[in-house]
Every structure is written in structure tokens, then in C-alpha cells.
Amino acid sequence: MAAITVRGLTKVYPGGVRALDALGLDVADGEFFALLGPSGCGKTTLLRTIAGLEAASGGTVAFDGGEVTRLPPGRRGVGMVFQDYALFPHMTVLDNIAYPLRVRRRPRADRHARAADAARLLGLAGLEARRPGELSGGQQQRVALARALVAEPRVFLLDEPLSNLDARLRLEARTRLKRLQRDLAITTVFVTHDQAEALALADRIAVMEAGRIRQLGTPEEVFRRPANVFAASFIGSTPMNLLAGTVRDGRVAVAGAELPVPDEARGRLGEGEEIVCGVRPEYLDYASEATEGAFPGIVSVVEHLGGSALVTLDGAGGAVHVVVGEGREPEPGAAGWAVPRPGRVLVYRDGELVTGGEEEETRMDTTGGRR
Amino acid sequence: MNEAVRGALRRIGLATFVSAVLGFFSLPLLWLAFAPFDADPGVSASLPEFTLHNFRVLMDNPYALASLRNSVLLAGGTAALVVTCAALAAYALSRVRVPGRDALLYVLLLLSSIVTGTAAMVPVFLLAFDLHLIDSRLGVVLVLTGGLLPAAIFLLKDFTDATPPSYEEAARVFGASPLQVLRHVVVPVIRPGLATVGVWAVAQVWGDFLMPFLLLRDPDKAPASVVMYTFYTEGGQPDLALISTFSLLYSLPVVAMYLFVSRRYGFRFHGGIKR
Known part of the structure; x- marks a missing residue:
């Protein structure tokens, strides 16, 4: 188990594609x-x-302070699960799990005993003699996890670990993965394009765009206060409402409503500035009567989400989405108002959140320390 | 009525045609099956006057059995060399970016048919002479390997290309060296391809006449394909008894090998369609 320190990491592919751009990151x-x-x-x-499968063009990777940038993957002490699991098709489940120990020339009895333990830990008992082709997707994923864990790696790396499972199995596997990580307390980095997966599993999330980290924070921070328009539009199963507006007379005029300037942005906005106002559909309340400081519109679409419904209001500044509780859905065609909850409106200028904590945010971005 | 007659005629015509084609291909096989057991074999296939005398004559021939052993040595050596070199080359070619890789492969493939063919007979002989490889089994093995390699690499590259790189990356992450990756992961995964290429190389060498005829002087080293050419009677007529018996012995190992490998690895349909 180890902390990961990444400094100034750059990766330029032949052909000039800059996949990583002087990236810094700390994982506790x-x-x-x-x-x-x-x-x-x-x-x-x-x-x-981090795994060592790609050579860095610049910068360093260190585990627990010891630099590993130039070490081959096998000598870094990482365990990895690949997106396609990469189970060896000609080996049994037990041989697959025991493979990292075979490379280390452990005696056969020892490595089979430890592989059997790992198989039991992941609920694979009874399947040891099968080939990967005879397993379901969920079982294959667990074999890949067991194989990555059997050699007790310092760092555990997962590439889209849940993306090849069907929707129902994915939830089950997600819970199992979170419990496993908590029980083993092993430093784990995983890659995902699914924001719900990241919010559900991670202690901390790095939101990336074009080889840089755009926001770093706990799931709560990233969900409630996206640091920029990119993170705001990427996080959340129902995308955040991002409405263009201007500052007028010390208030924010946006989508047919006049809102007070949020506390954190007070004194930082000039008269007449163009801003973007962000508020999540979950943080808006629906009202059927005209309300002060609410976005007016005509109900155009009502989408049922199960326990709630997503209502689209067509208003002056474009569509506004509101989440409405069960049994309170309006009829399409009705006039409605979306009332923001206090303290939930965010103001973005030039794509970045306008906030008093700006210096603090920048510092956190470079050192990556946990709050 | 007219329709029915025409239909019947068409069916009869088709049956006759198919029988003729079948006969064309099956008669030589029938001859191969019957003539060795015939007391007085001719060039026609007929029910034999059963005897095993021909086999006794063959056993007495000083070159016959030794030549089969020579064939095994040449074919086995060439196949081993071809499979090893082709596997390494195909793996490297499908994993490393070499500029003009495909063009290189096609040119080699085109030229390879010339190397072991009659066109390059003289230069190959002169080259072998200068390298002191005349009358050496190694020389024959090297020349044949050179001729077969491009096609073998071409065949095997299909298999290595179809192997996901994540298998090898997984092995590398767990600490395997490049040779371990090859031994533990790549070779087992492409084993059907290796078997295909091995069988194909053995069959090619087994049937090859020109190169051993050209490069081997000593009749003790001649393989079966060359020795068969020497089976004449004192009168200069082909010794059909000896030739037919030897032909049977000559074809059996290849058939046996095909059956064994086919059962062991199964020549499934590989590539082209997502499995």
C-alpha cells in the first residue's frame, strides 16, 4: 500500500497528440x-x-516517495484490471489468478493455496477448474480482480472495471468493489467515463479534460460546486441547467428571472458582466404560481425517472430542467416556475466558478491535499 | 411430358458428369490402395492378386527406409525452424511499428515462390556451393526455410494480430519478461496457428523434389521424394511394384500427421468473423 505522487506528468504520442499536459496529482x-x-x-x-505500460514523455511518478517513472511495470508492485479483463483463455481460473505468483517463481502448492484464498474472497469458490470462456461477465470481472490482488500490490489500478457488465450486475459489482476496497484499504485508482460510478465509488474524484485535471474533490464537492462549466455539464445524471445572464443593478438577470448575487460571488462581479448561471435540476423546486426570483416557463416535457420526474420548462432563456417529486407532476402546456433553493445557485464567468475560495481552490489543485 | 423427359435427361447428364470427375480423382487413390498388394501391378487400378511380396522387396532395397528417415529429418528440421522464426517475426511485426511493413511482407511473399522454385535453381546452387553447404542436410533445411518463411509469417501474423495486446500487458504488469510473455501467453494463444504452419511446412518439404535433388549428392542422404525417382528395373522400365508400395508408405505419415493435429488442435475457422 502506497501513496501516489504525480508531478508534471506529460505524455506526447508520436504524431503530436498531447494526452497528458504537465499533470500533478496526489493520491493518499x-x-x-x-x-x-x-x-x-x-x-x-x-x-x-502510473502502471508503467506507457512511458512518460516528461515528469515523474512516485509511490510512497520512491520514484518509479523509469521502472518496468512488473517492478512497480501494481495490480491492474483491464477493461476487457485480459484473462488468459488457455488457463483455468485458478491458474489465471495464480499467474502473478508463477512469474515470481513461488512453489506451485503455495501459489495455488493463495489463489484459492483470493478466489474464495471474491466468491469464485467452485469455479477454479473452469476456463474464462465458461464464465459469465461478472465472474470474469471477479477473476480479474482476484488475479490483480493475489500478489498484494502496493497500488491497485482499474480501467473501466464495470463498463463491460450489464446494468443490473453493475450495481451489484459496484457495491462489492467498494466493500472490497474498504476491507483491504488498498490505494486504488480507477478510470471511468460514468459520472454516477465515480460519485458512488470514489473518496475523491479528478475530473479530466484534454490531458488536464479540471476539478479535484470529494464526490460532494464535485457534485454541489463544480469548479467550472465543463465539470458542471459532465457531472450529474440530469445535466445542470446552465443559463446565460448578465449582472444588472447588483442583481443577476437570467432567463426571465432576477436573482440576488450569491454570497461567495458578492463584490466580485462588475455591472453589465456576462455570466453563466448554474443550478442543478435537483436543487430547483417547481411552483405552479408566479414566484419572486423564479424561472418562468411553459411545461413542455415530463419524463418519469421512477421516484421523481424531470420537467422541462421552455422559458425566455432556453429550457430549464426541474426535478419534481412523485405525484406532483404538472401537465404539459401549463405555466410553471422553477424556484432555486437558497445557496444552490452558482455563477460562472469565462467558464470558471466565481467564488471567494478561489486561492484555496488553486492551492488544492497543485498540492492535491485532502481537505 | 416433354418437360419430364428434359428433366430426367438433365439429371442423368449431371450424374454422369459428377461420376466422371469423381472417377478422375479416385482412380489414382484406388491404384495407391491396391497396387502395393498386387503380385503383378500395372498402371491400371484393379482388384489385386493379394500378396505382401512387394513390401519384402522394398525392405530389401538399401535406400527405401533410410530415405523416409531422411525425409523426416528434413521436414522436421525445416518445420521447427520455420515455426520458430515465423512466430518471432510475426509477433514482432504485429506489435512494432515498422514503416512499410505490409509492403515488405507482400514483396517477400512474392519473391519466396521464386527462391525455392526452378527460376533460382542455379544461383541457389552456387550460393550453397560457396557456403560449403552442398551435400549437407543443413543446407537443404536452410534453403527450404528461406522459401517457406514469408508465407509462414504472413499466415501467423493474422493470428498474432487477432490476439488482444491486453493479454501481454496483463502479463507484463505482473512482472513477466518479454520471453515469458511469449512462452506463457502468446504461444499458447496462437497455438492453432503454429500447428497449421507446422503441418503446412512438413507437407511442403515432404513433397519437395527439386531442392534435395539439387543440393544432396550422397544417395544415403536423399529423402523419399528423390529416392522414388531411382526405382527403375534393370531394363529401364519404372518398377511399378516398388513405386506403388513406396508411394503408400510415403503418403501415410502425412495423412497420419494431419489426422493427429486436426484432432488435437482442430482446424477451426479462424479470423474474418467475430466469434
Whole structure:
């Protein structure tokens, strides 16, 4: 088990694609850490560079202060689960799990005993003699986990560990993975493009775009206070409402409503400045009567989400989404108002959150310390 | 009525045609099955006057059995060399970016048919002469390997290309050296391809006449394909008894090998369609 320190890490592929751009990151010992971003943002390259499968063009990677940048993957003490699991098709489940020990020339009896323990830990007892082709997707994923864990790695790396499972199995595997990580308390970094997965599993999340980290924080921070418009639009199963507005007479005029300037942005906005106002559909309340400081609109679409419904209001500044509780859904065509809850409105200028904690945010971004 | 007659005629015509084609291919096989057991074999296939005398004559021939052993040595040596070199080359070619890799492969493939063919007979002989490889089994093995390698690499590259790189990356993450990756992961995964190439190389060498005929002087080293050419009677007529018996012995190992490998590895349909 080890803390991971990444400094100034750059990866330029032949052909000039800059996958990682002077990236700095700290992962604490025992932390469950998510790299989140759209495809092509460099998250998988970062994971593979930590594993040693890609050579860094610049910068360093260190485990517990010891630099590993130039070490081959086998000597870094990492365990990795690949997106396609990469189980060896010609070996049985037990031989697959025992493979890292075979490379280390452990005696056969010892490595089979430890592989059997790992198989039992992941609920694979009774399947040891099967080939990977005879297993279900969920079982294959657990064999890959067991194989990565059997050699007691210092760092555990997962590349989209849940993406090849079907939706129902994914929830089950997610819970199992979180419990396993907590029980073993092993430093774990995983890559995902699914924001819900990152929010559910991780202790901390790095939101990445174009080879850089755009926001670093706990799931609560990243969900409640996205540091920029990119993170705001990427996080959340129902995307955040991002409405263009201007500052007028010390108030924010946006989408047919006049809102007070949020506390954190007070004194930082000039008269007439163009801003973007962000508020999550979950943090808006629906009202059927005109309300002070609410976004007016006509109900155009009502989408049922199970326990709630997503209502789309067509208003002056574009569509506004509101989450409405069960049994209170309006009829399409009705006039409605979306009332923001106090303290939940965020103001973005030039794509970045306008906040008093700006210096603090920047400091955290470079040192990556946990709050 | 007219329709029915025409239909019947068409069916009869088709049956006759198919029988003729079948006969064309099956008669030589029938001859191979019957002639060795015939007391007086001719060039026609007929029910034999059963005898095992021909086999006794063959056993007495000083070169016959030794030549089969020579064939095994040449074919086995070439196949081993071809499979080893082709596996290493195909793996490297499918994992390392070499500029103009495909063009290189196609050119080699095109030229390889010339290397072991009649066109390059003289230069190959002169080259072997200068390298003191005349009358050496090693020389024959090297020349044949050179001729077969491009096609073997081409075949095997399909298998290595179809192997996901994540298998090898997984082995590397767990600390395997490049040779361990090859031994533990790549070779077992492409084993059907290796078997295919091995069988194909053995069959090619087994049937090859020109190169051993050209490069081997000593009749003790001649393989079966060359020795068969020497089975004449004192009168200069082909010794059909000896030739047919030897042909049977000559074909059996290849058939046996095919059956064994086919059962062991199964020549499934590989590539082209997502499994």
C-alpha cells in the first residue's frame, strides 16, 4: 500500500497528440480515487503511465516517495484490471489468478493455496477448474480482480472495471468493489467515463479534460460546486441547467428571472458582466404560481425517472430542467416556475466558478491535499 | 411430358458428369490402395492378386527406409525452424511499428515462390556451393526455410494480430519478461496457428523434389521424394511394384500427421468473423 505522487506528468504520442499536459496529482495511502472524463481526455493514458505500460514523455511518478517513472511495470508492485479483463483463455481460473505468483517463481502448492484464498474472497469458490470462456461477465470481472490482488500490490489500478457488465450486475459489482476496497484499504485508482460510478465509488474524484485535471474533490464537492462549466455539464445524471445572464443593478438577470448575487460571488462581479448561471435540476423546486426570483416557463416535457420526474420548462432563456417529486407532476402546456433553493445557485464567468475560495481552490489543485 | 423427359435427361447428364470427375480423382487413390498388394501391378487400378511380396522387396532395397528417415529429418528440421522464426517475426511485426511493413511482407511473399522454385535453381546452387553447404542436410533445411518463411509469417501474423495486446500487458504488469510473455501467453494463444504452419511446412518439404535433388549428392542422404525417382528395373522400365508400395508408405505419415493435429488442435475457422 502506497501513496501516489504525480508531478508534471506529460505524455506526447508520436504524431503530436498531447494526452497528458504537465499533470500533478496526489493520491493518499488507502484512498479510492476516480479519474473521470469523456473519452479521449487522457484518463486511461494517466492510469497506464502510473502502471508503467506507457512511458512518460516528461515528469515523474512516485509511490510512497520512491520514484518509479523509469521502472518496468512488473517492478512497480501494481495490480491492474483491464477493461476487457485480459484473462488468459488457455488457463483455468485458478491458474489465471495464480499467474502473478508463477512469474515470481513461488512453489506451485503455495501459489495455488493463495489463489484459492483470493478466489474464495471474491466468491469464485467452485469455479477454479473452469476456463474464462465458461464464465459469465461478472465472474470474469471477479477473476480479474482476484488475479490483480493475489500478489498484494502496493497500488491497485482499474480501467473501466464495470463498463463491460450489464446494468443490473453493475450495481451489484459496484457495491462489492467498494466493500472490497474498504476491507483491504488498498490505494486504488480507477478510470471511468460514468459520472454516477465515480460519485458512488470514489473518496475523491479528478475530473479530466484534454490531458488536464479540471476539478479535484470529494464526490460532494464535485457534485454541489463544480469548479467550472465543463465539470458542471459532465457531472450529474440530469445535466445542470446552465443559463446565460448578465449582472444588472447588483442583481443577476437570467432567463426571465432576477436573482440576488450569491454570497461567495458578492463584490466580485462588475455591472453589465456576462455570466453563466448554474443550478442543478435537483436543487430547483417547481411552483405552479408566479414566484419572486423564479424561472418562468411553459411545461413542455415530463419524463418519469421512477421516484421523481424531470420537467422541462421552455422559458425566455432556453429550457430549464426541474426535478419534481412523485405525484406532483404538472401537465404539459401549463405555466410553471422553477424556484432555486437558497445557496444552490452558482455563477460562472469565462467558464470558471466565481467564488471567494478561489486561492484555496488553486492551492488544492497543485498540492492535491485532502481537505 | 416433354418437360419430364428434359428433366430426367438433365439429371442423368449431371450424374454422369459428377461420376466422371469423381472417377478422375479416385482412380489414382484406388491404384495407391491396391497396387502395393498386387503380385503383378500395372498402371491400371484393379482388384489385386493379394500378396505382401512387394513390401519384402522394398525392405530389401538399401535406400527405401533410410530415405523416409531422411525425409523426416528434413521436414522436421525445416518445420521447427520455420515455426520458430515465423512466430518471432510475426509477433514482432504485429506489435512494432515498422514503416512499410505490409509492403515488405507482400514483396517477400512474392519473391519466396521464386527462391525455392526452378527460376533460382542455379544461383541457389552456387550460393550453397560457396557456403560449403552442398551435400549437407543443413543446407537443404536452410534453403527450404528461406522459401517457406514469408508465407509462414504472413499466415501467423493474422493470428498474432487477432490476439488482444491486453493479454501481454496483463502479463507484463505482473512482472513477466518479454520471453515469458511469449512462452506463457502468446504461444499458447496462437497455438492453432503454429500447428497449421507446422503441418503446412512438413507437407511442403515432404513433397519437395527439386531442392534435395539439387543440393544432396550422397544417395544415403536423399529423402523419399528423390529416392522414388531411382526405382527403375534393370531394363529401364519404372518398377511399378516398388513405386506403388513406396508411394503408400510415403503418403501415410502425412495423412497420419494431419489426422493427429486436426484432432488435437482442430482446424477451426479462424479470423474474418467475430466469434
